[in-house]
Amino acid sequence: MLDRTGVNLAFSVLLICSALTWAAPSCEPFIITVKDSAAGEPVPLAELETVNKISYLTDSRGRIAFLEPGLMEAGKVFFYVKAPQGYLDIKKDGFGCRGVSLTPSSGEQAELYLTPDPNYAESPEYSDLQLYRLKNDYVTSSAAYSPFEISVRDRATERGVPLVQLETEHGLTYHTDSAGRIAFYEPALMGKKVFFNIDSYGYESPNGGGKTLTPTPDGNAVIYLDRINTAERLYRITGGGIYRDSVLLGRDVPLENPLLSGKVLGQDTVAMAEYKGKYFWLWGDTDRPSYPLGNFKTSSAVSRLPGSGGLCPDEGINLDYFTNSSGFCKEMFPHPKGQVVWMNGLAGVEGKEGERLIASYGVIKGDAKGEKGIAVFNDSKEEFETLTTFEGNHNIELSGQAHRRNGYVYINCPYPSARIKAELEAFKNPQDYEAYTCLKTGTAFKGKKSQIERDENGRIVWGWKKNTSPLSDNQWQKLVDEGKASQSEAWNRLTDAGTGKKIELAFGSAGYNHHKDCWIMICNQKWGDSFLGEIWIAASEKPEGPWRKARKIVTHSAAGGLEDYTFYNASYHPEFNSGENIYFEGTYVTTYTGNRNPTPRYDYNQIMYRLNLSDPRLDEIWPQ
Structure with a gap:
């Protein structure tokens, strides 16, 4: 883990404070010092990692200079702590996490202590990254910070490429932000030739695997990459530090909150629908800065439409999250018997009193584990409520993406082979949901016991059928393997x-x-x-x-x-x-x-x- 964790080393964690907090005349990093609990001496090479995988190693003085845009204003920040060789790991808490919760603040300090391992007698072996850190301490003042701008661009479109990895021979690893930029400042490497290995999913690496650059304070370099992917990666939508490096460099960015929004560090699986003149967004499990366990009952946000104050999708998405009193995403479906609730199939439908927003849901953990159904959005409470639950005789699972067209809401299973009339009343009656399938009407997929509908000539009958299971690729293949259908009938x-x-x-x-x-x-x-x-x-x-x-x-x-x-x-x-x-x-x-x-x-x-x-x-x- 210590060899390659995208560690932010030396002055790479320091910011141009005027770009982060425009009104502040100066801004100093938060110094974390790790010490030996017995001798009080500094502990080098302890690893501290935030919830969103930003990892640091303590230097020879046992220090980390923490100044991460967005997280500095988030309040409590949890750090996983991994003890170096010769020390015992911190005990796990009640949820199995090893770490500490700190409140980073400009110019302040904090200490934490590790217990020496009385049974440790081996000579440590160091990676290149660890050796670099032992020889090069963090700079703990922002006064001299003058980063070198590295910009990585798509050769065909000239646009900055997010998610490009640059790694030095020492194991220092950086990733471009959503504008394709890296703010590079390593005092020991400035003014020297540095070879960067360059890799990015869907792009060809330069000849030789990378580029040699000579970083200088306030200098810059542009690297062009040839795209393999047919699609072009544009930007990260969720999480912290979306435009981190661009902010460090003082560059313009398109988002209102380019560093942290809704205290969200990570979000799983999106659903989105247009609802009452805005885009309504929905996600699954959501990470927060203060602790590894976040929101497990669905998170949501809205954004404005392009032409109505919203950004063009080429530029980004300004998300306005539904939050609780702590500023973190609130539980959008506070199911009383569900600890983990996932939602999908989000769509706007017609109700008796106008447009309503519905989504499918499933209780993954809790007293109601296994419960599935449809939820409807309560606009006044700004949360979802149960509309109907699926009973045992329901044969169509609604767990995929939704799209409304020609009076129906189509659900992917994984093909868009399930549909329901785009009316609130229709979603209340699962027996009327339809699927495009070859099974007999009213039946479910049951492996070799599945009932396939055939006409008088023995040909499979495919069609829209009420309360009948759609088939995934895997299910169809099982029917073929059982001899109930031939591949040519797919x-x-x-x-x-x-x-x-x-x-x-x-x-x-x-x-x-x-x-x-x-x-x-x-x-x-x-x-x-x-x-x-x-x-x-x-x-x-x-x-x-x-x-x-x-x-x-x-x-x-x-x-x-x-x-x-x-x-x-x-x-x-x-x-x-x-x-x-x-x-x-x-x-x-x-x-x-x-x-x-x-x-x-x-x-x-x-x-x-x-x-x-x-x-x-x-x-x-x-x-x-």
């Missing part, structure tokens, strides 16, 4: 348009696109070059399909100095359609990968992409 048979290779879907998000006059689906492949990090696009004339050809547009497979990453629950935003450009996002997280090097600030957050539908690489997917 309705949706998604394959790579270039190779003809079958694509198994894990998740999908579909909507109608006026520019192409067809339905478009952004989907996660299962068991691709990375397990859940490969994103594809497919198209069909109708929501039910058939969906046949697809093209990969985003990859998160291991390359260079990068390990596999997950990018799951991708969400297509038809609301943002702009001619030939479409927009989608997904959850960037190490889950399901075995990757033990999460990206600081980015991990467990949403990242936005843009795709130009006129790209010739997509020509073969469009309906003929």
